[in-house]
Amino acid sequence: MAETTVIRDVDYLVAWDKESGRQRYLRGADIAFSGSNIVHVGARYPGQADRTIDGRKLMVMPGLINMHNHTNTMPAFKGVREELGSKKFYMSALYDGWPLFYPEPEDQHWNSHFAYAECLLSGVTTVVDMCRPFPGWIETMAQSGLRGYIAPIFESARWYTDNGYQVNYRWAEDDGRKAMDLALKTMDQAEAHNSGRLTGMVSPMAADTCSVELIRDSLAEARRRKRPMQLHVGEAAVEFHEMTRRHGMSQVQWLHQHGLLGPELTLGHGIFLDHHSWLHWATNEDVKLLAANGCSVSHCPIVFSRYGITLENFGSYREAGINMTIGTDTHPHNMIEEMRAAITLARVSAENMFNTLTADVFHAATAGGAKALGREDIGGLAVGMKADMVLVDLDCPAMQPVYDPLRCLIFTAADRGVRDVFVDGVQVVADRKVLTLDQAGAAAHISAMQKRIMAKVPERHYAKLTAEQVSPLTLPESRA
Numbered sequence: 001m002a003e004t005t006v007i008r009d010v011d012y013l014v015a016w017d018k019e020s021g022r023q024r025y026l027r028g029a030d031i032a033f034s035g036s037n038i039v040h041v042g043a044r045y046p047g048q049a050d051r052t053i054d055g056r057k058l059m060v061m062p063g064l065i066n067m068h069n070h071t072n073t074m075p076a077f078k079g080v081r082e083e084l085g086s087k088k089f090y091m092s093a094l095y096d097g098w099p100l101f102y103p104e105p106e107d108q109h110w111n112s113h114f115a116y117a118e119c120l121l122s123g124v125t126t127v128v129d130m131c132r133p134f135p136g137w138i139e140t141m142a143q144s145g146l147r148g149y150i151a152p153i154f155e156s157a158r159w160y161t162d163n164g165y166q167v168n169y170r171w172a173e174d175d176g177r178k179a180m181d182l183a184l185k186t187m188d189q190a191e192a193h194n195s196g197r198l199t200g201m202v203s204p205m206a207a208d209t210c211s212v213e214l215i216r217d218s219l220a221e222a223r224r225r226k227r228p229m230q231l232h233v234g235e236a237a238v239e240f241h242e243m244t245r246r247h248g249m250s251q252v253q254w255l256h257q258h259g260l261l262g263p264e265l266t267l268g269h270g271i272f273l274d275h276h277s278w279l280h281w282a283t284n285e286d287v288k289l290l291a292a293n294g295c296s297v298s299h300c301p302i303v304f305s306r307y308g309i310t311l312e313n314f315g316s317y318r319e320a321g322i323n324m325t326i327g328t329d330t331h332p333h334n335m336i337e338e339m340r341a342a343i344t345l346a347r348v349s350a351e352n353m354f355n356t357l358t359a360d361v362f363h364a365a366t367a368g369g370a371k372a373l374g375r376e377d378i379g380g381l382a383v384g385m386k387a388d389m390v391l392v393d394l395d396c397p398a399m400q401p402v403y404d405p406l407r408c409l410i411f412t413a414a415d416r417g418v419r420d421v422f423v424d425g426v427q428v429v430a431d432r433k434v435l436t437l438d439q440a441g442a443a444a445h446i447s448a449m450q451k452r453i454m455a456k457v458p459e460r461h462y463a464k465l466t467a468e469q470v471s472p473l474t475l476p477e478s479r480a
């Protein structure tokens with residue numbers, strides 16, 4: 001018999017209302033789960049329980065769905081890349097920043113290890129992770145206890161620059177095909193893992209780095225497997241200019257022309273579409289096309305805001321009918337801070353505080369992610385859904401006074417409010433400690449890794465600059 005846990009008399013239970021398709025606060029309820037499934041939400045649970053948790057000082061909410069990550073690299077970039085944009089690539093650091101600091105494959109699992117711990121501590125229970133396959137990926141994801149989407153990336157071309165102002169594409173379609181084969185095999189391995197929590201996602205890298213044939217075959221494979229697909233689209237102004245130069249139309253219009261938009265597809269970022277104010281393009285069709293074709297967008301506001309870039313804007317995408325989702329993309333992998341940024345940056349970019357409300361972004365971070373992944377069993381708390389849930393401590397000072405617990409959590413407490421996390425009915429965070437991973441141990445490996453990477457920067461840089469020249473320190477440094 002599966003073990004049953006009941007959380008009694010929960011002060012605020014964020015319950016999923018299937019009829020309205022919205023979350024709502026349910027006061028004074030019990031929630032019970034048996035094995036991996038929720039068996040009761042409502043007034044007093046009449047059954048027997050193996051474990052009882054007192055819910056009187058808690059908000060119990062559905063686990064957050066983090067729709068966009070590259071965990072194998074990001075933790076090693078901490079302190080290095082936050083101010084490393086390029087003055088000649090519309091402030092993006094994709095082309096001459098990221099490749100300089102890329103960790104070696106055998107080190108990458110420590111980054112994922114650390115990032116998964118960050119995710120869990122901010123209430124994430126499902127993570128979509130887009131990486132080139134590296135040793136230990138599936139094992140680390142399984143060990144974390146997260147519900148994981150293994151999304152191995154592949155592409156027909158790689159960016160490079162040899163002067164810091166022109167982006168070139170090194171096309172190698174055969175390599176892209178081989179990488180796609182490896183990606184599909186890696187997805188199969190993940191799905192065969194005995195944790196039962198891992199699923200594959202088809203993830204061709206980007207609109208500008210994949211041939212139309214590769215994207216077409218990717219979408220066909222996603223449909224054949226009944227799995228979601230994610231493609232980076234609109235992540236840099238340079239990419240928009242490149243695609244309009246190649247095709248005379250935006251990336252979205254190009255995908256649409258080839259019949260490559262659909263409800264399986266989540267666009268990674270979706271910022272630089274034809275309406276974006278930096279582009280002054282003459283059409284204003286992309287948002288409507290994405291909505292009409294049932295597409296999702298994974299919105300990762302923090303990493304772009306560091307480069308002065310933002311999506312314009314969350315509210316207009318949502319009102320047009322695009323399924324909006326949230327991802328952290330980079331460190332600190334803090335989904336609650338990410339939700340805060342999504343709200344405030346939407347209001348700033350719209351010059352209207354009513355553009356986006358807390359409920360809109362909370363929906364995106366829960367039910368929106370579930371919809372993008374094609375799932376009805378996560379993203380909410382209701383009978384029959386998975387026991388993926390977060391227990392928020394209403395007693396902690398950062399959460400008080402509690403008039404509206406989600407506003408307290410998102411605008412103030414963030415991860416300080418997250419006490420316990422359950423995934424698939426198994427406790428993975430207890431009293432703010434990750435039970436499944438060694439975050440401090442991973443941090444020590446990442447510190448050593450970053451030193452090794454920094455030493456390699458001159459051999460990777462087109463003008464042989466050092467790490468300190470590329471990314472100068474915040475303050476001048478000297479020794480006493």
Ligand SMILES: [Zn+2]
Pocket residue numbers: 068069070232268329
């Ligand atoms: Zn990405």
